[in-house]
Amino acid sequence: MQTWIMHIDMDAFFASVEILDNPELAGLPVAVGGQSDRGVVSAASYEIRKYGVRSAMSVVKARKLCPQAVFVRPRFRRYSEISRMVMNILGRFSPLVEQASIDEAYLDATGLEHLFGPAPGMARSIKEAVRAETGLTCSVGLAPVRFLAKIASDLDKPDGLSVIEPERVREFLRTLPVGKIPGVGGRTLDMLRGLGVREAGDMLRFGPEFWEARLGKWGPILWERAQGIDPRGVEPGGEAKSSGAENTFEEDTLDRDVLRRWLLIQSERVGADLRRMGVRARTVTVKIKYADFRQITRSRTLPSSTDQTLAIYRAARDILAGVDLPMRVRLIGVTASHFGDGPTQLSLLEPAPPRRQSALDRAVDQVREKFGRDAVRRGDVLEMEK
Incomplete structure (x- = not known):
């Protein structure tokens, strides 16, 4: 049986909720948060991202990059309300849903073809249900393993659907910039580039012992990722501990x-x-x-x-x-x-x-x-x- 894991990522979630509730903001460069110069941007609409504004950026820098930015106060209770709606929708499609954050989740679609048809069609049905019931869009990545599903969800944003079929995994990773693998940060990327590693496939020139000596326990894991190996499944959350x-x-x-x-x-x-x-x-x-x-x-x-x-x-x-x-x-x-x-x-x-x-x-x-x-x-x- 083919394993399919989805990563569902709400598009510019906080900003999209504010635009949904106040249509006059549509098309404007919207930043959520930062009511004072000491604050930071909690979320950025796609319009303001064109100016280089990103979440976690200081308000001062955001205003310099986009003087015409529209700042709105965050409403976390409202975001939590819609997040619960989204998770309830996902729960109707699979019993295995893992909420990764307020605006993203993993879903195990393995073996559900008899209920919802092939996995790509199921992903489209999820996107349609989210839009119909919340008024918001999401981007979905579908792949045989968890980390590839997350990468795929970012390939065609906003409102995208990207599928990495099992037979495409090796070729996809051969040319994937290694920095796209979740967990590869700036210093690791600099070290990898110093070794001539730019695409994930380049890591396979060396064995796991080589990478463990340079990156510790993370080295062999990253080496496995470069081959499309990720044993982690979807772990539904229970009561918060x-x-x-x-x-x-x-x-x-x-x-x-x-x-x-x-x-x-x-x-x-x-x-x-x-x-x-x-x-x-x-x-x-x-x-x-x-x-x-x-x-x-x-x-x-x-x-x-x-x-x-x-x-x-x-x-x-x-x-x-x-x-x-x-x-x-x-x-x-x-x-x-x-x-x-x-x-x-x-x-x-x-x-x-x-x-x-x-x-x-x-x-x-x-x-x-x-x-x-x-x-x-x-x-x-x-x-x-x-």
Whole structure:
């Protein structure tokens, strides 16, 4: 039986939702987020991307690239609402759906031909159902393995459908720029180019031992990807067991002030997520990925469970303080796990009393929900940005 995996990617999701709800924005260069010069772009419409504006770009840079940009406040509750609609649609086609983020998912279409016909036709039916029920478009990639499905979904955006048939995999990879393989970042790409590796097929000039010596555990995996091998399937998600946030930097850094600033921003996101789910976490974990792609995680168990931003941040900050940085960092992240219903963490919340801190967190959540993430900023972040 032929294995088929789909990657469904909503097109410019946040911006498309804003245009859907306000048709007057159609055709304009729309950026979601960034209500102040200290903010960043959360999403960019295809019209504004023509000017070089991308998500995660600073507002200052975006305005320089596109002075006529239209900035709108993000409405995350609305995006979550439509995301749930999309996932419900996908669930009608396959019992194996894995939501990868708010605007993308993987779907296992293997063996469903008797219900929906050949896999490419099923993909078209999914696209039609998403458009009919949400008013939005999505791009779909269809391939025998997971990572190729993700690559395929990006080949014909927006509103595209790209199929990589099993018999085309070897030829497709032979000429695929190696940087298109998910996980190949800037430093790895520079190293590969230094070895004369520009297309995925070039990696096969060397064996897995060669790549492991240069890239660690990631080397043999990347070598397998270059052959179209990816054993990962689609893993449907159950009840959330953790909440995390992470960021990959445009430039690797050793600046601990920068790292602490990102830990605070991520802790805000994780804390808000816990409060939204109505859960508290007992364990805080910091993930660090170095410039050579080596990765470490360090965890701390709190005296009692918490959903408070500063408790999470201070635990993460203390973990970072105990970690050596032998080389520049390319990614840092925070995860809260081991959910429970115990009392709110007390010892890490000075100077604000615990009840006051909880009320403050929820007030910040409400303001940001209504006016956007940049409406309220913690003084620690603003100080670091000066």
